Structure formats: structure tokens, C-alpha cells
Amino acid sequence: MIHLIKIDSEFLREVGEIARFTGRFFSEVIKPKQEWEEFINQCFWIGFKTLTLVGITAFIMGLVMTIQSRPTLLEFGAVSMLPAMVSVSLVREIAPVITALICAGKIGSGIGAELGSMRVTEQIDAMEVSGTNPFKYLVVSRVLASTLMVPLLSSLAIAISLYGGYLGVNIRGNVSWHLYWLQSFGALGYGDFIPSLIKTFFFGFAIGIVGCYKGYNSKKGTEGVGRSATSAVIVASLVVFIIDLIAVQVTDLLGLT
Structure with a gap:
């Protein structure tokens, strides 16, 4: 029982620290000047x-x-319903979520390891001493970049996966290029594209925040760098699924499903 209480308290503390870290991000992002080159x-x-x-x-x-x-x-x-079914599945759910998970693994771990290394080697402390704002230079630029890039990557993933679907349809069938895209886009509407696009911005933001938080607050030397990278992937992936669940519920309430 005591062990469970300790786990719950650690979880709540972590959630509170991430929330405070996120609040600091919003307070820093509105301040001039922006680090556009690093962005x-x-x-x-x-x-x-x-x-x-x-x-x-x-x-x-x-x-x-x-x-x-x-x-x-x-x-x-x-x-004959295969192109329509595949396009709806890919656009609504599969392509955005899989892209976000790939980004959580590659981007989240990369940011966590990079900032963690800078923390344990005291490079971040040196930036603070020299008068540079390390939070704005390191965190704000990376979070904004991930927030912008993940939707773009997701959009490209949708297009590429639909092309892969076209080749898959023609492996054992014979569907013309024009007919495939006509059926694919005929089954889609704004209620499929818009929610799918909007939630990828939240995916990118969450991946950037979690990766930066884990790396920026890394401890215990080189061992802490590895832990920061690993935990960034795990937490970012979990947050992606939670955001996706919330997005599905919201779109259902709005009648967009």
C-alpha cells in the first residue's frame, strides 16, 4: 500500500513539473526576441x-x-470498397498516430539525449552565466519546430501511404489511377481531414515538451542522459495515445465521425 502511494505521489509530482515546464514555455515564447536561426x-x-x-x-x-x-x-x-476503406482509415487515424509515434521515438529521444548531455556537462549552466537564456534558445525553438514539423510529416505520410495503397490494390486487382483516387477522395470529407490535421499539432507539441523537459532536467551524469532519452520516448508515446483518445471523443461529440 505504501509502495502504491509512493508511485502515485511520484506520478503526480511528474505531472505537476511538466505542467509548470509547459507554463514556462508559454511565458517565454511571447517574449522577444525569438531565436529564429536555431528554430x-x-x-x-x-x-x-x-x-x-x-x-x-x-x-x-x-x-x-x-x-x-x-x-x-x-x-x-x-x-470495390477497398480504396475508400483504406483512405478513411489512413487519413483519420493510422497515418497521423504512427507518424507521431515514430517522431516520439526519434525526435523525443534525440532532444532528451541532446539536452541531457548539455545539462550534465554544464553547458546549460554556462549559457546562464554568460547571460544567454538557455530555455528560450534550447527549449522554445525545439518545441515550436516539433509543433510545426509533425503535422507536415503527417500530411506527407498520408499522401505516401495512399500511394502505397494504390500499389497494394493493383497487386491482385486492376484499378486505374484515376478510379483509385476518385474512390479514395470520394469517401473523405472535411470531417476526416481537419480533425486529423489539428491533432497532429498537439502531437508535435507534446513530443517537443516531453523531450525538452526530460533532457533539460536530466540528472545523475551520463546514466541520467540515457534515462532521459528512454523516458522521453515512453512518456511522449503515452501522451500521443491520450491526446488521440481525447481527439476521437471530441470529434464524436461534434458529429464529425
Whole structure:
């Protein structure tokens, strides 16, 4: 019982610290001046350097989902619905969430390890002594970059996965390019695209905040750097699922599902 109480208190303390860290981010982001050069640099590393991994995963995801869905639809004589079913599934849920999880693993761990190394080697302390605002330079730029790049990566992942779906449909069938995209986009509406896009901004923000928090508050030397990177991936992935659950409930209440 005492052990459970201790775990609960640690969990609540962690939630409170992350909330305070987030509050500090919002207070710093509105202050001049912005570190635009570092922001652009982080957009390159977070966005462009992750594009290949996201693109390959999205292509395989669309291809495999189409191939595995075909036998089930074939039993019901509904193979013609395959492009519509795949497009709705990918756009609404699968592509954004899988992209966010990939980013949580790559971006979250990278930010956690980088800032953790800077913390244990006292580089952050040196920046404070020299008069530089390390929070604005290191944290604000990375959180803004992840908030912007994850939606872009998710949008590209949707497009690539739909192309993979087209190839999957034509492995055992014969659907023309025009007909495939006509059926795919004919099954989609603004209620599919808009909620999917909006929640990816929250995914990116959460990944950036968690990664920066874990790295910025890293302790216990080099061992703490590894723990920061690992815990950043775990917590960011969990937060992604929680945000997705909330987004699904909200869209359902708004009648967009």
C-alpha cells in the first residue's frame, strides 16, 4: 500500500513539473526576441532528417494494410470498397498516430539525449552565466519546430501511404489511377481531414515538451542522459495515445465521425 502511494505521489509530482515546464514555455515564447536561426535549424533536423523514415514507414503501412484488408472484403463481395476503406482509415487515424509515434521515438529521444548531455556537462549552466537564456534558445525553438514539423510529416505520410495503397490494390486487382483516387477522395470529407490535421499539432507539441523537459532536467551524469532519452520516448508515446483518445471523443461529440 505504501509502495502504491509512493508511485502515485511520484506520478503526480511528474505531472505537476511538466505542467509548470509547459507554463514556462508559454511565458517565454511571447517574449522577444525569438531565436529564429536555431528554430530553422531544428526544423531541418526534426523535419527533413525524419522524412525518409516516415516516408518508408508510411509506404509500407499503406501497402500492407491494403493487401491484408482485401481477403476480408472479398468474402463479402465488397472489394470495390477497398480504396475508400483504406483512405478513411489512413487519413483519420493510422497515418497521423504512427507518424507521431515514430517522431516520439526519434525526435523525443534525440532532444532528451541532446539536452541531457548539455545539462550534465554544464553547458546549460554556462549559457546562464554568460547571460544567454538557455530555455528560450534550447527549449522554445525545439518545441515550436516539433509543433510545426509533425503535422507536415503527417500530411506527407498520408499522401505516401495512399500511394502505397494504390500499389497494394493493383497487386491482385486492376484499378486505374484515376478510379483509385476518385474512390479514395470520394469517401473523405472535411470531417476526416481537419480533425486529423489539428491533432497532429498537439502531437508535435507534446513530443517537443516531453523531450525538452526530460533532457533539460536530466540528472545523475551520463546514466541520467540515457534515462532521459528512454523516458522521453515512453512518456511522449503515452501522451500521443491520450491526446488521440481525447481527439476521437471530441470529434464524436461534434458529429464529425
